[in-house]
Amino acid sequence: MLKKPITSAIIAILIGFLIAAIVLASAGYDPGASFSALFYGMVGRPRYIANVVIKATPLLFCGIAVAFAFKVGLFNIGAEGQYILGTVVATVVGITVNLPAPLEILLVVGSGMIAGALSGALIGWLKAKFGIHEVITSIMFNWISLYLCNYVVSLDAFHEPNTTGTYSINESGYTMVLPQWKFSDEGLAAMENMPILRDVLLKTDLNFGIVVAIVCAILISWLLKRTKMGYEMRACGLNKDAARFAGINVERNIVLCMLISGALCGLGGALTITGTSPHGISTLAAFENNGFNGLSVAFIAGCSSIGCIPASLLFAGLIYGGQTVQQTLGAPSEIIDIMIGSIVFCMALGGVVPMLAERIEHKREQRAEQAAKLAAQATGGAGTAATISAPEGETASEPVDKGSASGKAAGPEGDEGGPEGPNNTKGADDDAQ
Secondary structure (H helix, E strand, O other): OOOOHHHHHHHHHHHHHHHHHHHHHHOOOOHHHHHHHHHHHHHOOHHHHHHHHHHHHHHHHHHHHHHHHHHOOOOOOOHHHHHHHHHHHHHHHHHHOOOOHHHHHHHHHHHHHHHHHHHHHHHHHHHHHHOOOHHHHHHHHHHHHHHHHHHHHHOOOOEOOOOOEEOOOOHHHOOEOOOOHHHOHHHHHHOOOOHHHHHHHHHOOOEOHHHHHHHHHHHHHHHHHHOHHHHHHHHHHHOHHHHHHOOOOHHHHHHHHHHHHHHHHHHHHHHHHHHOOOOOOEOOOOOOOHHHHHHHHHHHOOOOOOOHHHHHHHHHHHHHHHHHHHHHHOOOOHHHHHHHHHHHHHHHOOOHHHHHHHHHHHHHHHHHHHHHHHHHHHHHHHHHHHHHOOOHHHHHHHHHHHHHHHHHHOOOOOOOOOOOOHHHHHHHHHHHO
């Protein structure tokens, strides 16, 4: 069990909760009450669960993007910038273009996805062509995207007066669940006797983004494990020189990998604009950390695209539930950040757990070998003792029996053993003498 990746994740989560409990207790707060408030803020009401899912959607997109790049040997720390660029382009297109709902959604979401893809592809091209490390270029592009966002917000064509943000995109681009029906008279009447549905639809911006994110996670897993393209990408990630020697175009795969990774981040940003209020962007004084938190999601999941699904939900639940801890008990929300940091730190040390398992298994094998040797020695000692303590008659009978047997075996016509043989005659003469 210790060799399985899920075991390392569970141990890391438990250590994170343990450290958070120690910090809470040292600060004078009850850990039990704090964790109770935390879990209530995560799953206590239907709308809490819906908000956790909404918050997990961009984290899942960015987590998949980082995990995918990591499998190909690249570290896409620019997920934050690619996500922001996706929101900016989706907002601009959603405001300037007004088409019927299906076309508007495809255009807005597709434009944000393309923007993120081009940003990622440029980072990959700089690495493949000039050898510039993707960490350096992606960090720089994060700041470029942030200041580009602030510039777009300041433009008169998009800036909404008396606010720090832009206008909302056209309603035909919304991707919430039943955005028109749930506020209509017939919708309100239909939900009158369904308090759970009313709590979820009316009080949250539940949208279809999480469905798209789960589908993307499955497709990325299939791409890496079941296709020729995925095999070539994984080969480049394991050993670029060996992949190049095998005839794989390493440079092309680097660019393609970063393009796909950036597209996932841009898609997450675009679906955030279409699926959640205020359906626009605002001036950023600092990063929103959806992309950076996606790094943590990817590492908690062990860089598995499928594993990013529960990891993003856990991460979003801790962030959203941490607000309840602060509101009900007054505990600082930074304790949740300490917990998350501890979990990520322990996941980074996930290789220690399999090493511990191998050490335990090696000791077991040594103990088994020692026990077998002791058992063999004990069995051999018992047999020797039995031989030594046997009666003298039994041990002496064996040569007597052998001699008599050989005497019986010698026939009367034998040259050596029969009574008429020369040796017997000689023996009789000796006896006579």
